[in-house]
Amino acid sequence: MGTITRRTLIRSGLAAAAGVGGVAAAARLAERYGLIPPDSGTLYGIGETLTYASHRIVTPSASLAREFSRRDISSVAPVNGPAPESDAYLQLLDDDFERWRLAIEGLVTRPSSFSLAELKRLPVRSQITMHTCEEGWSFIAEWTGVLLSEVLTITGVNARARYVVFFPYDQWWDSLELEEALHPQTLLAWSMNGHDLSLDHGAPLRLRVPRQLGYKSVKFLSRIRVVDTLEDIGQGLGSASAEAGYAWYAGI
Ligand SMILES: Nc1nc2c(c(=O)[nH]1)N[C@H]1C(S)=C(S)[C@@H](COP(=O)(O)O)O[C@H]1N2
Ligand SMILES: [Mo]
Numbered sequence: 001m002g003t004i005t006r007r008t009l010i011r012s013g014l015a016a017a018a019g020v021g022g023v024a025a026a027a028r029l030a031e032r033y034g035l036i037p038p039d040s041g042t043l044y045g046i047g048e049t050l051t052y053a054s055h056r057i058v059t060p061s062a063s064l065a066r067e068f069s070r071r072d073i074s075s076v077a078p079v080n081g082p083a084p085e086s087d088a089y090l091q092l093l094d095d096d097f098e099r100w101r102l103a104i105e106g107l108v109t110r111p112s113s114f115s116l117a118e119l120k121r122l123p124v125r126s127q128i129t130m131h132t133c134e135e136g137w138s139f140i141a142e143w144t145g146v147l148l149s150e151v152l153t154i155t156g157v158n159a160r161a162r163y164v165v166f167f168p169y170d171q172w173w174d175s176l177e178l179e180e181a182l183h184p185q186t187l188l189a190w191s192m193n194g195h196d197l198s199l200d201h202g203a204p205l206r207l208r209v210p211r212q213l214g215y216k217s218v219k220f221l222s223r224i225r226v227v228d229t230l231e232d233i234g235q236g237l238g239s240a241s242a243e244a245g246y247a248w249y250a251g252i
Pocket of ligand 2: 080132133134135214215
């Protein structure tokens with residue numbers, strides 16, 4: 001945040017820019033203080049920059065998504081995005097993901113890959129959080145897995161690293177800033193409500209990012225890549241969701 005205070009930024013209109021002048025001023029401030037999301041150049045770029053920058057200013061990076069108790073768990077959990085039908089995925093399914101491995105590559109000290117059994121030997125974390133889809137529905141469930149920060153601690157992260165990119169077995173992909181990737185609720189989950197993930201809910205491993213909309217929580221994970229820029233991935237907007245017209249940063 002440098003020398004500028006939260007209050008100054010809010011007063012200058014970043015969090016509540018009313019008119020065009022306010023938007024332009026806010027965009028300049030956002031740029032000056034490095035609060036630019038990768039999809040800022042799109043049609044909705046100024047709005048995305050404002051949402052992102054104002055959230056980053058009013059939400060301390062350590063703030064936690066609400067966690068619920070077991071009796072809050074929803075009886076129905078809708079699905080968005082069915083299991084992949086690619087040969088690669090169907091082959092892994094053949095032996096119940098015994099041969100599946102999660103690759104961690106890019107700007108890490110020790111590029112690695114982990115089987116499910118190896119991941120399950122790491123410290124286990126369960127959390128009961130709300131999953132909110134941009135389409136207007138939500139459900140509460142308990143997800144169990146290992147914190148992404150645990151895995152990145154094992155692989156080590158290069159000092160130039162800025163983003164973590166998640167590639168699944170379907171066409172979806174997304175990325176998080178390193179800070180969000182290392183957040184104490186960002187989970188690599190292999191189970192939902194006490195059972196291994198069903199195919200539709202993301203088997204064998206999915207991401208859970210409870211402070212952002214559901215589309216950031218990439219299912220059917222295959223590869224995780226640590227990078228210093230998102231510009232050379234896909235259209236350079238940081239996610240399949242941004243390419244489809246949604247915001248890259250989807251804080252709730
Ligand atoms: N790989 C992949 N991940 C994905 C999707 C997808 O289609 N493919 N859909 C996203 C969307 S829009 C939502 S709301 C959630 C849905 O998770 P669920 O099916 O477990 O409810 O997964 C997200 N992650
Ligand atoms: Mo969604």
